[in-house]
Amino acid sequence: MQSTGETSTRVVVAVLTYRRPRDLAEVLPALRAQAAAVRPPARVLVVDNDPDAGAAAAVAALAATPGAELGHVHEPRPGIAAARNRALAEAAADDLLVFVDDDERPAPGWLAHLLDLHARTGAAGVVGPVVSRFEGPLDPWIADGRFFERRRLPTGTPVAVAATNNLLLDLRQVRAAGVGFDERFGLSGGSDTLFTRALVAAGLRILWCDEALVTDVVPAARATRDWVLRRALRSGNGWSRTSLELRPGLAARVRLSAAGAVRAGAGAGALLAGALVRRRPWRARGARTLARGLGMVGGAWGWTYVEYARPAARSATRAAAGRPPTSAAARR
Structure with missing residues (x-):
């Protein structure tokens, strides 16, 4: 080594x-x-x-x-x-x-x-x-x-x-x-x-x-239901937003929306089935899948879930959401 x-x-x-x-x-x-x-x-x-x-x-x-x-x-x-x-x-x-x-x-x-x-x-x-x-x-x-x-x-x-x-x-x-x-x-x-x-x-x-x-x-x-679901929402939201940065366009938004909707539907189904048969793993994973799918759909159409915003920075973060990225030189 x-x-x-x-x-x-x-x-x-x-x-x-x-x-x-x-x-x-x-x-x-x-x-x-x-x-x-x-x-x-x-x-x-x-x-x-x-x-x-x-x-x-x-x-x-x-x-x-x-x-x-x-x-x-x-x-x-x-x-x-x-x-x-x-x-x-x-x-x-x-x-x-x-x-x-x-x-x-x-x-x-x-x-x-x-x-x-x-x-x-x-x-x-x-x-x-x-x-x-x-x-x-x-x-x-x-x-x-x-x-x-x-x-x-x-x-x-x-x-x-x-x-x-x-x-x-x-x-x-x-x-x-x-x-x-x-x-x-x-x-x-x-x-x-x-x-x-x-x-x-x-x-x-x-x-x-x-x-x-x-x-x-x-x-x-962080070992809480609320944190897990918020992280899933952010993860799905970020996946759609980063996908659109790499390949923008209406067709990409539609594909991401469809994928998110399918995921959300599957999660909702697992959540319901778990509730009916009292299977906690189904309920838990279904809830997270539902949250990720909803995040994907929102991200596909411009909604940004700001997970890490500090209180004083929230308004500035929203304003900055449409700002172009820094130059390659500045980012290095």
Whole structure:
């Protein structure tokens, strides 16, 4: 793996954060340890999306201790797309950028596995699996719906879309494609979906690395029915909106509407059947499928579900929804 051989590859691991000091305190030592184990050592960069730059002092204190290089940059513009673009900009002198979330914990060898598959394949992206760990007992509705069980694929499998919660990017290929994170999706979510779909549409490869595992620490506030259904609504909404960015037009809107309507109908049927025969898994999964389908239909006709809007930014976010994306240069 990458940790056993010397190369000249410059690697930065970017952690995007927003007011999660406890998570940073847990994840940064683990990331620094893995960054120090590869050759040459990688550096770790915290992109702080808190308007008050609340992570700065804690990162500075940790950076003063022995370990891999640790930096902090403040991105005050609201929205995860702005933070992702700041990471791209800060990696201008690097070859590889690895995104990981602040509420995730890397398994042993995680970074080395990502780097190894990239070294062997030259892929534009390498994405790994995410498994969930919960802070408390699960609502039976959540457990029966298996909503936090994510896909697992054989290593080397090409994928058409990926999130940035466990993603390596070959920056040379990304820059050549001129792809950045569309900041119109910054507070609604979906900028990583559009970004990775655009890379694949440009002919680049994103490969799965099943050994590069991270664990998502799920707080009680997210292990709820309301959160699951809102996330499904946003996911469907984002799929339609990103699809229209890649292939606009009335025909595409009609196709997405039809697909969403079919999904919503199937979800409603499963929800009803589950209620009639008292099968909680049917009810749970039917409700989520219904929510995703409704989100798809809404997104096909211009409705945007803003999941991450901060109270002071809601009106600005609505006004910005029709603004064109930033230029490729600015997004890098």
